[in-house]
């Protein structure tokens with residue numbers, strides 16, 4: 178792969194040198210009338226770049242079991258479907274989203290009051306990027322040595338699903354389900370019948386589409402609703418879990434009380450919460466920037482700490498069985514959860530976008546795509562917002578001031 182890529186770069190540079198003094202129009206008018214050396218070099222460049230794309234494609238299919246070109250095509254189609262089919266104007270949505278996070282124009286109180294609008298706008302804009310860059314589960318996981326990214330994601334989900342202690346056929350709720358990656362995996366793992374709820378209409382549509390494609394639509398489903406007002410009867414679920422979702426709630430007690438209400442007595446609620454850790458120092462400028470970047474880049478009204486999570490769970494009536502920061506679990510020689518968000522020079526990983534060159538290239542590529550109407554206006558701003566969120570999370574992980582996996586397992590008393 179490296180040799181082909183090097184050959185591709187060298188032949189492109191030679192081709193540029195060969196053609197740089199010729200008017201572009203004359204070359205385009207009669208491309209085959211060029212000297213034999215230029216034609217040979219052009220053929221070599223074309224062959225090498227095709228090989229690079231194909232090798233990357235084959236490599237990704239074998240190693241990651243994904244198809245990057247298909248995923249990219251789905252991403253572009255999705256954005257246009259969003260603008261045309263669903264009447265979303267990306268540019269005006271991101272402008273309003275950014276206004277809500279601008280402390281000169283808005284406040285924590287306004288964000289909390291507008292949480293539904295804030296979260297819905299965020300996921301309307303971010304879901305396609307998430308699925309494209311991360312997969313169908315929108316959460317972090319630490320990786321064991323020799324474990325693949327996708328395997329670590331599943332293990333993280335199976336662990337939480339296992340803590341519910343449910344049997345085959347049990348009725349389970351996934352609170353804040355994204356496009357359903359976790360519930361499809363947990364349903365297969367536990368045999369439970371899972372309903373996922375998300376506030377965002379596009380996520381519901383996409384989740385149910387994937388359920389159908391995977392043949393699990395009898396066992397799992399997504400519905401649209403607000404977890405601050407769950408549309409279910411009291412005592413209707415044998416287990417509830419939430420993965421990195423309840424952090425979007427304007428008040429934790431509000432969402433936990435709703436979960437408590439719909440859970441049957443004696444059953445378990447398990448979740449991974451986003452929290453600031455006790456290393457967070459509100460008087461430290463760097464820490465404050467990390468908090469702001471995470472809130473702004475991830476659609477959160479405000480962030481809280483583990484003791485505040487524990488108090489809200491108890492105030493909602495739960496009996497706490499266990500809480501701990503799972504990011505601190507021993508993982509000898511493994512990869513921390515935030516590593517995928519740290520910069521890398523490997524162009525075949527999505528981490529490339531976090532180095533200074535990758536950031537500029539992504540910006541330029543989206544700018545050109547917007548100019549040629551290959552992406553809706555505003556895509557660039559969405560990417561910048563998400564990138565800032567990614568950097569905030571990475572810094573939060575590196576400094577230990579933030580965790581996306583404060584584990585809470587609790588029970589509704591009998």
Ligand SMILES: C[S@@+](CC[C@H](N)C(=O)[O-])C[C@H]1O[C@@H](n2cnc3c(N)ncnc32)[C@H](O)[C@@H]1O
Nearest residue numbers: 314315316353354355375376403404420422425
């Ligand atoms: C980071 S994503 C996690 C999704 C999923 N748990 C996963 O791991 O793939 C957060 C999810 O919470 C949902 N969410 C946030 N606030 C919500 C609310 N008030 N009601 C329902 N869903 C909400 C979002 O729509 C999104 O699906």
